[in-house]
Amino acid sequence: MPVLVGAEIRRVDEREFADVAYAVMGQVFEIHREFGRFFNERIYKQELARRLPGVLLEAPVEVSFESFRTTYLIDVLVGGCAVFEFKTVERLTARHRAQVLNYLLLCELDHAKLVNLRPTAVEHEFVNTTLKLADRTRFQTIATNWTELSECSVRDWFTTLLADIGTGLDLALYEDALTQRLGGRQLVEQPVEIISGEQAIGWQRFRLVQPDIAFKLTTLSQDLQSFETHARRMLAHTRLKAIQWINIDHDEIRFQTLTN
Numbered sequence: 001m002p003v004l005v006g007a008e009i010r011r012v013d014e015r016e017f018a019d020v021a022y023a024v025m026g027q028v029f030e031i032h033r034e035f036g037r038f039f040n041e042r043i044y045k046q047e048l049a050r051r052l053p054g055v056l057l058e059a060p061v062e063v064s065f066e067s068f069r070t071t072y073l074i075d076v077l078v079g080g081c082a083v084f085e086f087k088t089v090e091r092l093t094a095r096h097r098a099q100v101l102n103y104l105l106l107c108e109l110d111h112a113k114l115v116n117l118r119p120t121a122v123e124h125e126f127v128n129t130t131l132k133l134a135d136r137t138r139f140q141t142i143a144t145n146w147t148e149l150s151e152c153s154v155r156d157w158f159t160t161l162l163a164d165i166g167t168g169l170d171l172a173l174y175e176d177a178l179t180q181r182l183g184g185r186q187l188v189e190q191p192v193e194i195i196s197g198e199q200a201i202g203w204q205r206f207r208l209v210q211p212d213i214a215f216k217l218t219t220l221s222q223d224l225q226s227f228e229t230h231a232r233r234m235l236a237h238t239r240l241k242a243i244q245w246i247n248i249d250h251d252e253i254r255f256q257t258l259t260n
Helices: 014-035 041-051 094-107 154-165 171-181 224-236
Strands: 003-005 055-065 068-078 082-087 111-116 123-128 140-145 189-196 199-210 213-218 242-248 252-259
Touching: 003 094, 014 041, 014 068, 014 082, 014 111, 014 123, 041 055, 041 068, 041 082, 055 094, 055 154, 068 094, 068 171, 082 094, 094 111, 094 123, 140 154, 154 171, 154 242, 154 252, 171 199, 171 213, 224 242, 224 252
Parallel strands: 082 111, 140 252, 213 242
Antiparallel strands: 003 055, 055 068, 068 082, 111 123, 189 199, 199 213, 242 252
16 A cells, blocks of 8 residues: 555545634634744644644654655644644745645545644635545656666656556655665765856756766646756756656656757
């Protein structure tokens, strides 16, 4: 089983989730009024668990594929059905929403809430999805401009990975899985010399398939041409021979080899 949730979970409809969220947020507002806005996330979560029954903190979610293992921790799971992610930041961003969506997809749940306690008034918003694993493993692959440059057959292995755990998850999850497949961070993440003309102007770390071939994963749904243009400009200022680029959209996986 590629995903193992360390808690009993159950899917609920929007109405039942709204009832749970109402009860939770009532406590969150009271905690914020009493404690103020300058504590870290853990303090607010611990106080919520003290006040409200059925609150599980840092519920583990383990993702595995072959020898790869990684574990996420859900901030707050209420009643086995409602995911809450607590933040103490200046403002919520798309990255925070993506993190919560990743938890929903892994757990095959539909509803969550993102809560930020740093502002003077609690910032909160719903995060919802209708996608299920069956939807996320139904994709097509496009590899007309791909040349296999790795001994481990990156394209076949990566397609198998996605067929198992699905698209739509956290980009770092896919990056880490492929990095381990290629030998681990110590081997894969290496400094590459950056050049202008024939002069070296610095170094930047890349993830490498081979000593002179990098790989790059993206989750773009648009602006692929712009990304390719800038990736080629970057490539032209290194001694790398190619970048193996994989773009993971929900229903289309594009494999492309960019050469120098």
